[in-house]
Amino acid sequence: MNKPDRLIASIENDPNLPSILFFCCIHGNEKAGYEALRSFFDHILKHKELIKGNIYGIFGNQEAFLHEYRFVDKDLNRIWTKSHIKASTQNHKVSEYFELEDIYNSLYDILSRNRSTVYSVDLHTTSGPTKPFIVMNDSLNNRAFVRNLGYPVIFNVESYIEGALLNLLNDLGHISLAFEGGEHYSAASVKELKIFCYKTLYHSGVVSAEDLVSIGIDEKYFRSKPAKYFEMIFRQDLKPTDQFEMVGNYLNFQKLKKGERIATLNGRNVLSPKSYQIFMPLYQKKGEDGFFYVRRINTFKLKIARILRNWNAERILTILPGINKVNFYTLSIPKAIVKFIPKRFLFALGYRKSVEVDSDKLYFTKQERKLRKLPKLKSFLSPYKV
Numbered sequence: 001m002n003k004p005d006r007l008i009a010s011i012e013n014d015p016n017l018p019s020i021l022f023f024c025c026i027h028g029n030e031k032a033g034y035e036a037l038r039s040f041f042d043h044i045l046k047h048k049e050l051i052k053g054n055i056y057g058i059f060g061n062q063e064a065f066l067h068e069y070r071f072v073d074k075d076l077n078r079i080w081t082k083s084h085i086k087a088s089t090q091n092h093k094v095s096e097y098f099e100l101e102d103i104y105n106s107l108y109d110i111l112s113r114n115r116s117t118v119y120s121v122d123l124h125t126t127s128g129p130t131k132p133f134i135v136m137n138d139s140l141n142n143r144a145f146v147r148n149l150g151y152p153v154i155f156n157v158e159s160y161i162e163g164a165l166l167n168l169l170n171d172l173g174h175i176s177l178a179f180e181g182g183e184h185y186s187a188a189s190v191k192e193l194k195i196f197c198y199k200t201l202y203h204s205g206v207v208s209a210e211d212l213v214s215i216g217i218d219e220k221y222f223r224s225k226p227a228k229y230f231e232m233i234f235r236q237d238l239k240p241t242d243q244f245e246m247v248g249n250y251l252n253f254q255k256l257k258k259g260e261r262i263a264t265l266n267g268r269n270v271l272s273p274k275s276y277q278i279f280m281p282l283y284q285k286k287g288e289d290g291f292f293y294v295r296r297i298n299t300f301k302l303k304i305a306r307i308l309r310n311w312n313a314e315r316i317l318t319i320l321p322g323i324n325k326v327n328f329y330t331l332s333i334p335k336a337i338v339k340f341i342p343k344r345f346l347f348a349l350g351y352r353k354s355v356e357v358d359s360d361k362l363y364f365t366k367q368e369r370k371l372r373k374l375p376k377l378k379s380f381l382s383p384y385k386v
């Protein structure tokens with residue numbers, strides 16, 4: 001088997017029009033994404049005249065793909081951080097550092113030509129069966145894009161997982177999400193991933209619904225349906241030496257009863273502490289995430305949060321003594337004060353992630369970002385540098 005090309009296909013029209021970046025096989029064993037993208041591009045390349053934008057298909061982990069592994073040395077969807085990006089320029093013994101460097105340089109080329117809105121869609125599949133869903137950071141531009149797509153949307157993943165590719169694009173201020181199309185080897189996953197590509201063309205304004213229908217895409221895909229929102233509240237971390245096994249066959253988003261036995265970890269039972277919903281249970285050997293718990297977010301609260309953010313309500317906080325804006329997305333709050341500020345209020349403003357700076361201070365970061373350019377690989381500085 002030959003290595004797939006890094007740039008699977010592209011349509012470049014005008015840098016002043018929106019650009020869509022599709023990624024597949026960031027996890028090497030998730031071939032459905034590759035199949036979906038090839039078939040999608042085969043189709044749309046015949047109708048270039050309908051496309052009012054730029055579209056790129058970028059391949060992820062080439063080496064892992066050849067071996068049908070999720071990854072070879074490191075998970076390519078956990079290393080888009082400052083330290084790993086820096087290490088990738090110095091150490092090519094780690095297979096994924098080579099992949100990261102090569103993808104980064106391709107991205108740099110594409111983004112340095114772009115002058116308009118960027119949509120980044122990272123296509124994935126899961127080890128267990130699931131209905132399709134979206135994972136993304138909680139920023140207003142992301143929310144506006146997914147609002148009428150009709151899929152469940154998961155927020156707050158960034159509090160549990162660092163270094164996902166979607167974070168890099170989000171940190172640059174772009175619309176960025178991961179789409180999980182279904183189980184790795186199911187034919188339905190390829191279809192779902194392809195539908196998502198067409199939906200992205202429509203919702204980004206790159207191709208009109210009429211034009212998509214005229215080239216054979218079912219109009220039902222372009223009817224707007226409200227999204228359902230969930231927040232991640234727990235991640236079961238797994239070390240390489242851990243013996244972990246899920247009990248039974250859980251479906252994604254399945255509701256759990258308090259005290260229900262859901263897995264075994266090193267010979268001990270894992271019981272659900274509350275009536276949460278299970279998310280991404282691990283049904284394959286390789287992986288650092290055993291399972292997650294998620295909880296539905298009420299849409300009324302989301303609306304309030306949007307209004308608060310548009311009003312720039314965080315100004316109210318900075319009037320309080322000791323609370324300062326470190327930069328556009330970071331608030332510094334003294335530990336003595338933080339207990340008097342409702343977490344929900346901070347969440348509504350978009351501040352989810354907290355980092356301890358010293359014994360008296362916490363930094364809270366939010367996912368809203370101002371647009372900025374991707375620096376050259378050698379001078380990369382993570383926006384998380386606080």
Ligand SMILES: [Zn+2]
Pocket residue numbers: 026027030124125
């Ligand atoms: Zn994946």
